[in-house]
Amino acid sequence: MANAGPHPEKSFRALQGLAIGLSAFWAVLATAHVCPLRAQDWTARRQEMVAAIRADVIATRNYIGKGLLRPDVLAVLEQIPRHAFVPEDVRPAAYENRPLPIGFGQTISQPYIVALMTDLLEPAATDRVLEVGTGSGYQAAVLAELVARVYSIEIIPELARRAKERFGRLGYTKIETREGDGYFGWYDAAPFDGIVVTAAADHVPPPLVRQLKAGGRMVIPVGQRFSVQQLLLITKAQNGDLKTRQILPVRFVPLTGVH
Amino acid sequence: MSAAPDNASPLPPMSAVGMLSAAVLAYELLLMRLFAIVHWHHFAFMMISIALLGYGASGTFIALLPAMRASRLRWLFPVGAAGFSIACVICFLAAQHLPFNALEVFWNPRQWAYLAGIYGLLFLPFFFAATSIGTALRFGGPRIPQLYAADLCGASVGACGTAGLLFRITPSTALVIVSSIGALAAAATALRWQLKQRALVAIATAGWITLLGLGTVHWHIPAINAYKPLAQALRIPGTHMLYQRHHPMGWLSVVRNATIPFRYAPGLSLNSEAAIPDQAAIFIDGQAMSAVDRYRGHSEAIVYLRQTTLSIGLHLRPNAKRILVVNAGGGQDILRANAYGGHQIDAVDPHPDYASLLHNELADFWRGQMPSGRLHYHTTTVRAFLQPPRKPYGLIQLPPGSNGGSGASAFGENTLLTIEGLAQLWQYLEPGGLLVVPLWARLPPRGSLKAFRMAVIMLEDQGIVHPSDHLAMIRDWRTAVMLIAKSSLANVEQNAVRNFCRRWGFDLVFLPSLRPEEVNRHNVLAQPFFANAARALVGEGREAFCQRYKFDLRPATDDRPFFGHFFKWRALPEIAALRTAGGIALLDWGYPVLLAALAQAVVFSLFFIGLPVLKNRLGKRESRIGRRQDLAILLYFSVVGGGFLLLEIAYMQRLTLVLHHPLVAATLTLTGFLMGAGIGSICAYQAVAKGMAVRRLLRKSLMAVCLIGMLELAAMPWLMARLGSMPLGIAAAAAVGLIMPLGVAMGMPFPLGLALLNRHWMEGIPWAWGINGCSTVISAVAAPLIAISMGYTGVITLAILLYGFGLVLAKWL
Structure with a gap:
């Protein structure tokens, strides 16, 4: 039996190879975990991000009802330093067209979705907008460049505190923040021309509907944190009637052969 | 043949083999439980499947070991067992510290590195344990069947014991017990030999177990994914x-x-x-939320329950005398029925803790307000509940989101939403009764349409000439609720549905008399996807519609109970291309994750199986036949390992329908098959010891598997129909009667194959052990994929064919 076996030296080398391979694997894993990517030219990357949004919008024009988003919305996205709204470890990916984790089980939405939601709100310079779920503060910052006043509520104290600090540091004076439950909206500041709810619950909070002005618009993304399934647009007519539009933010026809 | 140990024998005591096998199977089941809590069950399944390839790798490792005296190899068993004991805890804790987030895998490549890290960590305990057992088999000689029997019987006790343990203790504590059993297996082996270091071994074992025990004080809840x-x-x-x-x-x-x-x-x-x-x-498991309302008997407190899409059934049948609430959970649907004045409410839920909570810890929420005798809460599945003849119901309410939400449950079996399941519920409706099926309304629609199609087919099966007269569906932006009526829906009832939708701003999807202008009015879609599809599904061209639809709308049946499977290959390129433009939400993850697991398992298996061949480490045979024999050995141990797992998994699912309880079915099937196979292996050992020709016995056992399998497959529909309505004890006894003969026959081909190898090519045994390990992993991942396409009947048929192929290959072993 011993004769049939391999040479011990060769076996040793094989095991040595295996050990080196495993070490290399763990080294790659560790590197991927701890080494941040090199910072890039933020302005150029913002322009690339907006170009990616434009391309996605053109691709989904049949579904969102328009081939172009409002130029002022895209211009704002091109100005706002998104990298200042994300944690250090994901900063190199700040301008990729994808959602990013911001800690506390929350995300900063994909720029394409932020752009769509902002556009759907049809913001005007005199508007007062309520945001339920401040998160990183990026959506509020985008809105603040387009409307008169933004009221933003965040339920997670650490996120609320950080967003408030960030707004102060970046000079967003038109944003008012509050820490707490957003279900009942912001009664003192109501009614609002627009309301953004950053994560859908199982139903639309009726108090928010009441705080929406006649002619106002409410936008809610529906789906999981990293994959928005649809955008819910609720409009209140002048007579108070409510209508919901369910917008699939993707160019996907469920039937083949029908376009 | 004598079991008496000697100081030079590499063989561990049979009890140690049994203990280690029990521990490793328990570890596998615990990991499934723990990772389903930490992550999502489909990723948990993938992680553990790949980790189980430690079995395959162990064969490669033993084959690659430098030649040394058998007496030195005796250390491999206790070292492997000790390694398992340490790694099963340490690696699990380390894996928890890798920030893997399943939701981010399509966005962030780093997540794949974390996933690979988890594979690597979970792989180690299985590798250690399998190396121990593989070494024992390698040097088992004539005692191979006996060792294999100990392995199987131990695993059977592990399966049974884990289910029992989890009733009493947390999975984390159970993990500590599993680790301790591994340590005891190592110690039992080391202490058996006349060693100077016996005291050291004993102290180290006791120290490790004490450390584990102390660790449990600070270790109760696994850290769950932050996005759950x-x-x-x-x-x-x-x-x-x-x-x-x-x-x-x-x-x-x-x-x-x-x-x-x-x-x-x-x-x-x-x-x-x-x-x-x-x-x-x-x-x-940190998801699937339900709510328990605080209700003090003031009806205005629960008025909101009457203003939901889910109330449509009760709105039409407010005076239903008998109401059945299915999967009642925390009881929102019970309160809803109560709000409408339901006279007698039967509520069923298979999870016993709901009833216990409502009676005890949460008694002050609403339970005390329910007049005595009005509510009966039953801890069972609805299909078991409806087996004995009962009086029919005026309304049967299914839970919200019966279809699951994320599409991740593609291979999660659902025996409630099958054609047979719906038929059973429909048969228990009184004339004029309603079955209410609420579903999550995803975009583009899929679950709601599949349920609608199944309802049409079910009604046709029940002899209804115009199924569309019995159906209605409404929706809002989040839910779609289908009504299946026992009798045709009268015009007045259809108008009541219209009025309800108008009052509360819901949309009509389907009514027998629905006009095109009535749809898509409140929750407006770019096109009336739901209504158009529902109309197509009752029309002549429904098959063509389903063919053209980009999601799989094939009806779920008891044989193919995958309601959550919607994935079609055709849609994948389009979805992938639209990844950044909202396409990710269109992907139903379960099926692709399963395919990814299969692809990985195949690639790793080829590596593990191929490495000893490439390295020319399989030694020389005394009676070499040539390459054809290599191939025959590879195929034989693949088909035997694969066939075993396929049968085990298919029977587990089939028996769930008979025993009605997935936990009972899983425990009984695992224990029954493993115990039966253990007995089969002992029988083989005894028969060979009495001089029976190994190859002849092997052929007979393979023939027995094929024959018993075919007989049971043919009798399955008849048996299922009868056993399903029997009391649990009788059904369980009959199930054991079905499993055991098959298990006994299935326990022979592997050890007898090894015994044949042992005669002329002992170095091939670890290789065969590795092949067996790899093929069991591949078949475990492949089984749901095969079942999704061909049903579990197809899985059983394939397993029998594999054993038949083994019969052909036996002559080359």
Whole structure:
């Protein structure tokens, strides 16, 4: 039996190879975990991000009802330093067209979705907008460049505190923040021309509907944190009637052969 | 043949082999439980499947070991067992520290590195344990069948014991016990030999077990993924855990927030002005939330329940005398029925903790307000509940989201939403009765359409000439609720549905008399996807429609109970191309994750199986036949290992329909098959010891598997129909009667194959052990994929064919 076996030296080398391979694997894993990517030219990357949004919008024009988003919305996205709204470890990916984790089980939405939601709100310079779920503060910052006043509520104290600090540091004076439950909206500041709810619950909070002005618009993304399934647009007519539009933010026809 | 050990024998005691096998199987089951809590069950399945390839790798490792005296190799068993004992705890804890987030895998390549890290960590304990057992088999000689029997019987005890343990203790504590058993297996082997270091071994073992015991004090709840609903709820200030209990069916946790209530009200109208009362939330494995309302007997507190899409059935049948609430959970549907004045409410839920909670810890929420005799809460599945003849119901309400939400449950079996399941519920409706099926309304629609199609087919099966006269469906932006009526829906009832939708701002999807202008009015879609599809599904061209539809709408049946499977290959390129433009949400993850697991398992298996061949480490045979024999050995141990797992998995699913309880079915099947196979292996050992020709016995055993399998497959529909309605004890006894003969026959081909190898090519044994390990992993992953396409009948047929092929290959061993 011993004769049939391999040479011990060769076996040793094989095991040595295996050990080196495993070490290399763990080294790659560790590197991927701890080494941040090199910072890039933020302005150029913002322009690339907006170009990616434009391309996605053109691709989904049949579904969102328009081939172009409002130029002022895209211009704002091109100005706002998104990298200042994300944690250090994901900063190199700040301008990729994808959602990013911001800690506390929350995300900063994909720029394409932020752009769509902002556009759907049809913001005007005199508007007062309520945001339920401040998160990183990026959506509020985008809105603040387009409307008169933004009221933003965040339920997670650490996120609320950080967003408030960030707004102060970046000079967003038109944003008012509050820490707490957003279900009942912001009664003192109501009614609002627009309301953004950053994560859908199982139903639309009726108090928010009441705080929406006649002619106002409410936008809610529906789906999981990293994959928005649809955008819910609720409009209140002048007579108070409510209508919901369910917008699939993707160019996907469920039937083949029908376009 | 004598079991008496000597100081030079590499063989461990049979008890140690049994203990280690019990521990490793228990570890596998515990990991499934723990990772389903930490992550999502489909990724848990993938991680553990790949980790189980440690079995395949162990064969390669033993084959690559330098030649040395058998007496030195005796250390491999205790070292492997000790390695398992340490790694099963340490690696699990380390894996928890890798920040893998399944939701981010399509966005962030780093997540794949974390996933690979988890594979690597979970792989180690299986590798250690399998190396121990593989070494024992390698040097088992004539005692191979006996060793294999110890392995199987141990695994059988592990399967049974784990289910029992999880009723009493947390999975984390169970993991500590499993680790201790591994340590004891190592110690039992080392202490058996006349060693100077016996005291050291004993002290080290006792020290490790004590350390584990102390560790459990600080280690109770696994750290769950930050994006799971429970983790999100616990981040909100004021939320606290009221109660939690681990159970083999899932980790149930109850949380409450006195200042910021949960306000769970799926399907609530946008026009609702009603307040939602204080609620406690119940989560299973950190997700699948349901709510328990605080109700003091004032009907206005639960008015909101009447203003949801889910109330449509009760709105049409407010005076239903007998109501059945299916999967009642925390009881929102019970309260809804109560709000409409339901006279007698039967509620069923298979998870026993719900009933216990409502009676005890959460008794002050609403249970005390229910007049005695009005509500009967039964801990069972609805299909078991309806087996004995019962009086029919005026209304049967299924739970919200019967179809699951994320599409991740593609290979999660659902025996409620099958053609047969719907038929059973429909048969228990009284004339004029209604079956209410609420579903999550995803975009583009899929679950709601599949359910609608199944209802049409079910009604046709029941002899209804115009199924569309019995159907209605409404929706809001989140829910779609289907009504299946026992009798045709009268015009007045259809108008009541219209009025309900108009009042609360819901949309009509289907009514027998629906006009095109009535659809898509409140929750407006770019096109009336739901209504158009529903109309197509009752029309002549429904098959063509389903063919053209980009999601799989094939009806789920008891043989193919995968309601959550919607994936079609055709749609994948388009979805992938639209990844950044919202396409990710279109992908139903379960099926692709399963395919990815299969692809990985095949690639790793080829590596592990191929490495000893490439390295020319398989030695020389005394009676070499040539390459054809290599191939025959590879194929034989592949088909025997694969066939075993396929049969085991298919029987587990089949028996769930008979025993009605997945946990009972899984435990009984695993224990029965493994114990039966253990007995078969002992029988083989004894027969060979009495001089019976190994090859002849091997052929007979393979023929027996094929014959018994074919007989049982043919008798299965007849048996299922009869056993399903029998009391659990009799059904379980009959199930054991089905499993055992097959198990006994299935326990022989592997050890007898090894015994043949042992005669002329002992170095091939570890290779065969590795092949067996790899093929069991591949078949475990492939089984649901095959079942999704061909049903479990197809899985059983394939397994029998594999054993038949083994019969052909036997002559080359």
